[in-house]
Amino acid sequence: MQSTLTSKQLGVLIKNKLSRHYGISAEEADRKQMYKTCARAVVEILSDKRTRYYQKLKDQEKKKVYYLCMEFLVGRSLKNNLYNLGLEKEFREVLKEWNFDLEELYEDEPDAGLGNGGLGRLASCFMDSLATMEYPAMGYSICYEYGLFKQKIVDGWQMELPDIWLPGGDVWLNQRNDLAFRVKFNGHVEEIWTNDGLKTNYTDYDEVEAVPYDMMISGANSEGVAILRLWRARDVDKFDMKSFAKGDYNRAMNEKMNAELICKVLYPSDNHFEGKTLRLRQQYFLVSASIQNIISDHLQQFGTLDNFSEKIAIHINDTHPALCIPELMRILLDDYHYSWENAYNMVISTVSYTNHTVLSEALETWPEELIKQQFPRIYGIIQGMNESYCQEMWNRYPGEWGKIERMAIISHGQIRMANLCVIGSSSVNGVSKLHSDILKSQVFSDFYQASSEKFTNVTNGFAHRRWICQANPRLTRLLDDCIGEEYKKDGRKLADFKRYSDNRSILRQLRDIKLANKIDFSNLMDQKGVSIDPHSIFDVQAKRLHEYKRQLLNVLKIISLYLDLKDDPNLVMPPQTFLFAAKAAPGYYMAKEVIRLIWHLSADIEKDPVLREKIRVVFLENYCVTMAEALMPAAEISEQISLAGKEASGTGNMKMMANGALTIGTMDGANVEIFEAVGNENMFIFGMSAEDVERKWAEGYEASSYYHNKEKIHRVVESLRRGFNGESFDSIYRYLIVGDFGVGDPYMCLADFEDYLKVHQQLLDVYLDQHKWNQMSLFNIAGAERFAADRSIMDYARNIWNITPLH
Numbered sequence: 001m002q003s004t005l006t007s008k009q010l011g012v013l014i015k016n017k018l019s020r021h022y023g024i025s026a027e028e029a030d031r032k033q034m035y036k037t038c039a040r041a042v043v044e045i046l047s048d049k050r051t052r053y054y055q056k057l058k059d060q061e062k063k064k065v066y067y068l069c070m071e072f073l074v075g076r077s078l079k080n081n082l083y084n085l086g087l088e089k090e091f092r093e094v095l096k097e098w099n100f101d102l103e104e105l106y107e108d109e110p111d112a113g114l115g116n117g118g119l120g121r122l123a124s125c126f127m128d129s130l131a132t133m134e135y136p137a138m139g140y141s142i143c144y145e146y147g148l149f150k151q152k153i154v155d156g157w158q159m160e161l162p163d164i165w166l167p168g169g170d171v172w173l174n175q176r177n178d179l180a181f182r183v184k185f186n187g188h189v190e191e192i193w194t195n196d197g198l199k200t201n202y203t204d205y206d207e208v209e210a211v212p213y214d215m216m217i218s219g220a221n222s223e224g225v226a227i228l229r230l231w232r233a234r235d236v237d238k239f240d241m242k243s244f245a246k247g248d249y250n251r252a253m254n255e256k257m258n259a260e261l262i263c264k265v266l267y268p269s270d271n272h273f274e275g276k277t278l279r280l281r282q283q284y285f286l287v288s289a290s291i292q293n294i295i296s297d298h299l300q301q302f303g304t305l306d307n308f309s310e311k312i313a314i315h316i317n318d319t320h321p322a323l324c325i326p327e328l329m330r331i332l333l334d335d336y337h338y339s340w341e342n343a344y345n346m347v348i349s350t351v352s353y354t355n356h357t358v359l360s361e362a363l364e365t366w367p368e369e370l371i372k373q374q375f376p377r378i379y380g381i382i383q384g385m386n387e388s389y390c391q392e393m394w395n396r397y398p399g400e401w402g403k404i405e406r407m408a409i410i411s412h413g414q415i416r417m418a419n420l421c422v423i424g425s426s427s428v429n430g431v432s433k434l435h436s437d438i439l440k441s442q443v444f445s446d447f448y449q450a451s452s453e454k455f456t457n458v459t460n461g462f463a464h465r466r467w468i469c470q471a472n473p474r475l476t477r478l479l480d481d482c483i484g485e486e487y488k489k490d491g492r493k494l495a496d497f498k499r500y501s502d503n504r505s506i507l508r509q510l511r512d513i514k515l516a517n518k519i520d521f522s523n524l525m526d527q528k529g530v531s532i533d534p535h536s537i538f539d540v541q542a543k544r545l546h547e548y549k550r551q552l553l554n555v556l557k558i559i560s561l562y563l564d565l566k567d568d569p570n571l572v573m574p575p576q577t578f579l580f581a582a583k584a585a586p587g588y589y590m591a592k593e594v595i596r597l598i599w600h601l602s603a604d605i606e607k608d609p610v611l612r613e614k615i616r617v618v619f620l621e622n623y624c625v626t627m628a629e630a631l632m633p634a635a636e637i638s639e640q641i642s643l644a645g646k647e648a649s650g651t652g653n654m655k656m657m658a659n660g661a662l663t664i665g666t667m668d669g670a671n672v673e674i675f676e677a678v679g680n681e682n683m684f685i686f687g688m689s690a691e692d693v694e695r696k697w698a699e700g701y702e703a704s705s706y707y708h709n710k711e712k713i714h715r716v717v718e719s720l721r722r723g724f725n726g727e728s729f730d731s732i733y734r735y736l737i738v739g740d741f742g743v744g745d746p747y748m749c750l751a752d753f754e755d756y757l758k759v760h761q762q763l764l765d766v767y768l769d770q771h772k773w774n775q776m777s778l779f780n781i782a783g784a785e786r787f788a789a790d791r792s793i794m795d796y797a798r799n800i801w802n803i804t805p806l807h
């Protein structure tokens with residue numbers, strides 16, 4: 001149901017808000033004031049809609065899912081909500097009367113960047129689907145005061161600046177003081193015998209108040225509104241009056257600072273674990289507040305917890321919220337006096353877990369001592385779970401110590417969060433077919449043998465209404481004309497677009513649309529002082545910077561072309577622009593070196609008037625959701641070149657294909673399923689498979705032998721030592737050839753290099769055949785049908801959460 005609000009009513013709503021908040025008329029308002037006012041008007045419309053929806057939800061007493069995630073990469077909200085409410089036209093009209101341009105107002109909204117990359121963006125795409133399809137659901141996360149840092153590049157070096165999003169982003173948040181909970185840290189636990197048996201007594205703890213800030217997310221063309229509940233930490237009035245009276249203001253305020261530190265900033269590492277105490281406190285803070293909230297809501301509705309797991313599913317997105325398992329145990333045991341066995345069964349049947357990475361450096365393991373010191377009661381429960389699980393395995397696999405040790409939650413003084421998740425939940429899934437297979441055969445093979453029924457796959461998806469309909473209106477109009485609008489509700493219908501694969505007029509329109517989007521993007525970059533030729537091929541690699549994603553392999557390819565052109569400036573080559581967008585974790589040396597290499601290579605090429613006619617390299621600063629929304633529709637080549645077996649799924653790959661880009665990539669993550677969807681003839685696959693990679697490691701991989709024996713590789717690697725734009729990249733040369741501990745090139749760039757070059761050349765040849773290229777592009781758009789997040793969510797709902805939409 002779209003909102004039925006006339007332009008006139010809307011005008012009144014906006015005028016009232018302007019007068020209430022600023023005491024001004026619409027004619028007097030500036031753009032920032034008008035943006036905030038429109039946002040407030042949307043919030044009011046959403047609140048009414050939510051009230052109706054929540055009544056329906058309550059009446060139907062359906063099972064609900066709670067999605068716990070340390071990150072939600074929301075991006076902007078105004079456009080998304082107006083689109084989903086079906087009110088864009090009305091807003092545009094009203095604003096025009098006062099000489100405001102809605103598109104310009106959109107630009108005034110800061111991104112809510114409460115996430116690092118794929119994991120957080122996936123969570124946000126899922127909220128859109130949950131709301132649209134009217135599943136009873138709620139998301140929980142932390143309201144970081146600073147989201148992911150803003151990136152600036154100075155002379156090739158990445159600089160990190162704080163992301164100040166709340167002034168401007170705060171209009172979307174509704175503070176709910178009435179729903180605050182207290183989270184306890186530190187202190188001591190004693191066990192005491194009472195008449196009712198053994199009791200635990202928790203004393204000397206510190207308390208922090210968790211206050212929810214709700215963000216409403218409208219479903220598209222539906223009655224649904226999803227709530228993303230973001231917790232902020234507030235000091236529990238511990239103001240030290242004594243110190244204050246003595247004039248020691250710092251000490252008087254001290255406690256407050258500590259509490260509020262918890263939600264100060266998002267940790268900026270992606271796929272890399274660092275055992276920082278504050279991060280652990282953030283995780284427990286999220287988990288404890290959310291579980292208390294879930295339990296209190298459930299009790300309010302049903303008056304008992306006996307039906308808890310029938311009515312509630314709790315999903316943990318990666319291991320970061322894993323402590324919700326012992327936290328739920330704790331409450332069931334200590335506050336509601338369930339037996340250990342009953343509590344254990346209730347927890348397992350409620351919780352499900354998604355794994356997002358197989359990288360060993362990303363696996364969370366926390367020192368036992370730290371957990372014990374921070375949350376002594378939780379520690380005791382983890383110990384109990386560990387003992388009972390090991391006992392069970394001991395009975396099943398007597399004498400198999402090695403196996404039991406691998407499956408234990410606690411080992412060598414470390415608590416392994418992934419094992420806790422697998423043991424404490426009823427479902428474990430990977431995020432693409434290949435990734436889920438690797439979980440079963442490698443990462444969790446012991447668990448898979450013991451409880452194969454727990455393991456399943458749910459391939460990722462993306463919010464196609466956001467990433468096609470909103471981001472690419474030109475393509476959307478063409479799709480609407482060709483296949484009708486049904487695909488907006490049912491992504492599967494995108495497949496109907498295949499019918500137009502021989503229609504020359506449609507294929508030409510596809511090319512025109514791409515060019516127009518490229519021109520838009522070039523103009524946008526022009527405003528930022530970056531000049532891009534919209535008539536060159538847009539070859540895009542946009543994702544977090546990580547060794548396994550192999551931005552370096554892409555650079556080596558570009559250097560190879562660069563050297564070819566230096567050797568023969570008359571070489572015929574269609575003009576290409578290589579666009580990179582990536583943030584590196586601030587402490588990640590090699591990632592920052594790769595950014596520096598890209599930057600200096602770019603500067604080097606810019607200085608050569610002949611070269612830059614053919615190849616240009618552009619590093620796009622500060623990649624974020626809003627930039628991605630402009631970039632995806634303009635991309636022609638999608639670089640998905642991770643070392644096979646390492647990228648759990650990828651989701652940028654899906655967004656680019658849906659916008660008509662062709663993929664050059666390895667058989668990794670969801671690329672494998674893209675390949676199934678479009679076939680070999682519509683994709684450029686190269687390099688080793690995950691199995692080849694395993695075999696190569698087993699045989700012994702020597703990067704230096706590639707360097708010494710392959711001429712093209714030698715030439716490219718040598719050029720790193722000579723350097724670009726006057727800067728040597730000996731660090732990268734050493735990384736590739738010498739290695740830190742004797743392992744050079746740990747992500748096998750050199751092993752895949754020649755095949756990559758060859759396939760890139762094939763791609764350029766195809767590009768010259770415009771008809772063929774457009775046809776391939778069309779097959780990719782149609783093939784994206786299976787990657788709608790709606791489909792992922794239906795998979796979760798049916799196979800894992802056991803929930804159904806409201807009716």
Ligand code: 26M
Pocket residue numbers: 116117118119120122267268269270271272273274279356357362431460647648649650651669
């Ligand atoms: C861990 C500890 C401390 C601070 C941060 C982290 C951390 C944060 C994010 C670790 C991993 C994080 O994200 C992992 C991630 O984004 N994985 C990606 O998930 C996507 C969605 O499933 C997949 O498409 C990508 O392949 C996968 O890399």
